Amino acid sequence: MKQKTHKGTAKRIKATGSGKLRREQAGKRHLNEKMTSKRRRKLSGATDVAPADVKRTKRLLGQA
Numbered sequence: 001m002k003q004k005t006h007k008g009t010a011k012r013i014k015a016t017g018s019g020k021l022r023r024e025q026a027g028k029r030h031l032n033e034k035m036t037s038k039r040r041r042k043l044s045g046a047t048d049v050a051p052a053d054v055k056r057t058k059r060l061l062g063q064a
Contacts, residue, residue, distance in 0.1 A: 006060040013049060013057060021049040021057055 013023045028043040049057055058064040 003062055005062045009057065009060040013061065015061065015063065021054060021061075022046040023049055 013021050015021055023046060025043045025045070025047055028040065032040055055064065
């Protein structure tokens with residue numbers, strides 16, 4: 001039986017051309033008014049998936 005991609009993970013994590021996994025940072029959806037501008041800026045943009053989670057995440061994306 002074919003392995004299916006975990007669609008919840010696929011919507012959140014993208015693989016780059018070189019195979020690295022990138023994700024958006026959490027914590028910027030609401031309650032931003034009390035955050036400093038510096039903290040809001042630091043939450044913008046994508047970051048790498050933690051090394052401890054890469055193997056499991058690749059399996060969920062159907063790459064392993």
